[in-house]
Amino acid sequence: MKVLKFGGTSVGSVESIRAVVEIVKQERQQNNSIILVVSAISGLTNLLTKMSEEASLGSFDENDLKLFQDKHFEIVKALIDVPNQNPILTKLKLLMNELEALLEGVEILKELSPQTKDLILSFGERCSALLIAKVMQEYVGDSLAVNASDYIVTDHNFGQANVIEEKSFQNIQQLAKGHSDKLLVVTGFIAANEEGRVTTLGRGGSDYTAALIGAALHVEQIEIWTDVNGMMTADPRFVNKAFSLENLSYTEAMELSYFGAKVIYPPTMAPAFKLRIPILIKNTFQPDFEGTKIQFDSQPTDFPIKGISSIKDIALVNIKGSGLVGKLGFSGKLFSLLAQHHINIVLITQSSSEHSITLAIHHNEVEKAKQLIEEEFCLEIAAKWLEPIEVEENLGIIAIVGENMKKTVGVSGKLFYALGRNGINVRAIAQGSSEYNISVVINENDLSKALNAVHDAFFNHLKKTIHVFNVGVGNIGSTFLNQLEKQKDFLGKIMISK
Numbered sequence: 128m129k130v131l132k133f134g135g136t137s138v139g140s141v142e143s144i145r146a147v148v149e150i151v152k153q154e155r156q157q158n159n160s161i162i163l164v165v166s167a168i169s170g171l172t173n174l175l176t177k178m179s180e181e182a183s184l185g186s187f188d189e190n191d192l193k194l195f196q197d198k199h200f201e202i203v204k205a206l207i208d209v210p211n212q213n214p215i216l217t218k219l220k221l222l223m224n225e226l227e228a229l230l231e232g233v234e235i236l237k238e239l240s241p242q243t244k245d246l247i248l249s250f251g252e253r254c255s256a257l258l259i260a261k262v263m264q265e266y267v268g269d270s271l272a273v274n275a276s277d278y279i280v281t282d283h284n285f286g287q288a289n290v291i292e293e294k295s296f297q298n299i300q301q302l303a304k305g306h307s308d309k310l311l312v313v314t315g316f317i318a319a320n321e322e323g324r325v326t327t328l329g330r331g332g333s334d335y336t337a338a339l340i341g342a343a344l345h346v347e348q349i350e351i352w353t354d355v356n357g358m359m360t361a362d363p364r365f366v367n368k369a370f371s372l373e374n375l376s377y378t379e380a381m382e383l384s385y386f387g388a389k390v391i392y393p394p395t396m397a398p399a400f401k402l403r404i405p406i407l408i409k410n411t412f413q414p415d416f417e418g419t420k421i422q423f424d425s426q427p428t429d430f431p432i433k434g435i436s437s438i439k440d441i442a443l444v445n446i447k448g449s450g451l452v453g454k455l456g457f458s459g460k461l462f463s464l465l466a467q468h469h470i471n472i473v474l475i476t477q478s479s480s481e482h483s484i485t486l487a488i489h490h491n492e493v494e495k496a497k498q499l500i501e502e503e504f505c506l507e508i509a510a511k512w513l514e515p516i517e518v519e520e521n522l523g524i525i526a527i528v529g530e531n532m533k534k535t536v537g538v539s540g541k542l543f544y545a546l547g548r549n550g551i552n553v554r555a556i557a558q559g560s561s562e563y564n565i566s567v568v569i570n571e572n573d574l575s576k577a578l579n580a581v582h583d584a585f586f587n588h589l590k591k592t593i594h595v596f597n598v599g600v601g602n603i604g605s606t607f608l609n610q611l612e613k614q615k616d617f618l619g620k621i622m623i624s625k
Contacts, residue, residue: 128346129154132164132315132337136354137411138255139169141205146411147259148266150352151310153414155267162303162344163312164337165259167251168198172316179247182230183239192230196223199254206262215261219254226250241285245317245327249276252314252333260312270310275336278302279318281326288318288326290339292398299343313340331392342398349399350407351391357408357419358383358390361435365575366582373417375433376425380406382528382564383436391421425530431538432529432585437574441473442493443519443555446500447483450512458484464503470496474524474557474566485555487568493518522554523574526566527581533562542567545584551577 131154137143154161167175174191181187199219203212229247233239253274260272278298281288295318302311315333318326328335334351341349358380361369375383377400381393390408399406400423409418425433451457458477461484465472474487488496497516507513532538539558542565546553555568569577597604611618 128160128162128344129348129350130162130164130337130341130344130346131350131352132333133166133259133352133411134333134354135166135169135172137352138165138259141202143411144202144206144259144262146414147352148262150411150414151263151267160307161310162340163259163263163310164315164333164340165252165255165312166315166333167255171195171198171251171255172248175248175251176244178230179233179239179244182233183237185234185237187230187234192223192227195226195250196220199258202258203261207265211261211265215257218257222250222254222257242324245285246325248327249314249317249325252316256312256314260310263310263312268310269308270312271306273302273311273313274317275314276317276319276323276325279336279339281318281320281328283320283324283326285326287329288320290318290328290335291321292339292342295339296343299340303344328395331395334391335395335398338396338399341404342402345402346404348405348407349396350409352409352411353390354410354412355390355408356410356413356416358421358434360433360586361578361582362437365437365578366435368579368582368586370586371416372419372433374420374422374426376530377421377423378563379425379433379528379530380421382526383434390419396421428529428531430529430585431531431535431541432527433531434529435525435527435578435581435585437526437578438473438524439571439574440490441487441522441524441568441571442490443517443522443568444486444488444493444496444500445483445517445519446486446513447517448507448511448513449482450507450510451484452482460503461500464499465496468495468499470499474555474568476555476557487522487524487555490520493520519554521571522568523571524566524568525574525577525581526564527585528564530563532565539565541584542581545580546577549576549580551580 133147137147151161151163174195178187178191200216203215207215226247229243233243256272256274260270263270278295280291280294280298282291313336315336316328318328320326337349337351356371358372358375359369360372363369380391384391384393396406403423406421407418408421410416446461462472470488470492472486472488475484477484497518500516501508504513508515527542543553546567551569551573553567553569557566558564597607600608
C-alpha cells in the first residue's frame, strides 16, 4: 500500500487534476493499493483566512465567497459529465451555505476564536476531497471522500493541534479495513478533538495527515506530489545551476527544510520517520521524473554536502558582559524566557570565554525578544554586569548540509574560502557536533551571491562557467574570435561530456 498526498497546486486547476487522474490510473494498473490525501485548492486557504479575518472586523467580501464557490464549480463542469454533475454540485453548495452562515456569525459577533477559525479553514479541504473523490469516481473507479476529522483525534490546541496517535491509528485502521474496496480520498490538514470539534494541524498539516495514515497502516511508501522536481541542491530561484537530489536521509531532509527548503515540513513527517517509511517527493506535472527519495540511511555520494539552503529576514541579538562568565543557569533562564513567549531561536552561538551569547531570531520577533531580555535582566544591565543588548538586522542565514561532511576534511575551509573570495562577511557561525550542518549568518543582500559562490565551490565539476571578455576586434581580438569559431564543435563536445 502507498499513501499519495497531492498539494494545492496539484489540485488547483482542471489541467493539474487531469494529471492527478493519470498518476492514480497508473498506480492502479500496477495493482498498487493507494490512499489519496488532498489539500485545499491552491490559494483557497489564504482566501478563507482573509474572509474570516475581515468578517471579525465587521464585513467580508461576498465576491471572495463567490470566487471560492466558482473555483470548485468550474472544475466540476469541466471534468464531470453533465448527468453526474448535480449530486456533487448539491453537496458543494450545502458546504458553501454552511460556510456563509459561519462567516455571517463571525461578522455579527465581530469575534473570531481559534476554534471558529479552524472550522472555517476546514472547508478548503472538505470541498477539495469531495471534488477529487467525484472526479476519481468518474475516471478511475469506486471512490469515497473521507473527512479526516472523523478519524484523526487531537487535543484542544486549535490552530496547531497535537495528534493523539493511538486513538487516531485505531480509527485509521478501521477506516481502511471497512473500505478496502474503495479508493479513499482523505482531507489533509484537518482533524478533531475528543469532543468532535474541528482542529487544524498547522504548517505542513496535509503532509502530517499523509504521514499519520502511512504510519497507522505501515505502508510501503509515502509520496508527496507537488509542483517541483523533488528537493534540490539549492533554491533554483537564486542558483541557476541547482539540480534535483536523488536521495536524502531523514536527517538531511530535516536540516535542509529547517533552513529554507519548503518542499516538505519534516516535523510533520515524524510518524513516518519513526517507522522508517520512505518518502518520495514527486512532481505532478513531470510524473516520469524520479524525484527525491527520503529514507533512513544516507546513500553514497561523490559530494561532501547534499545541499545548500537559506533563510531571509533574520536578526541577531547579542548579549555580552562579564556577568555571563561562569554564571550557572544564565542560558537556561534566557532560553526559557523566550520559549514562554513563543519566540523561536533559529541559531545560537556562544564564545568559548562565555563572555557573549548570540541568538539569530526572525526579524518580526526581534523587538519583542530584545524588550523581554532587557526587562528580565534589568538589574544585571544596571549593574553593568551585562552590556546593553545589541541587535543587528537585515541579515540572512546560509547553511550547508550533508551527512558526508563528517567524513570529509576541509569542508568548512572550502565554505569560508568561497565566501571570503567573493567579499562576503560572516557575522556568526554555528555547527553541531554531528557535523551535518554548518550555518553562517551574513548580510541579507549577499544571500544570492553567497548561494551561487558556495554552490560553485562544492558542485563546480558538474558545470563550470568561464566569463570571457573580448574588447575590440583588432588583430588579436579578431584572431581570437576566428579561433573560437573554428573550434566551436570541439568545445561543444567538451562541455557536453563534462
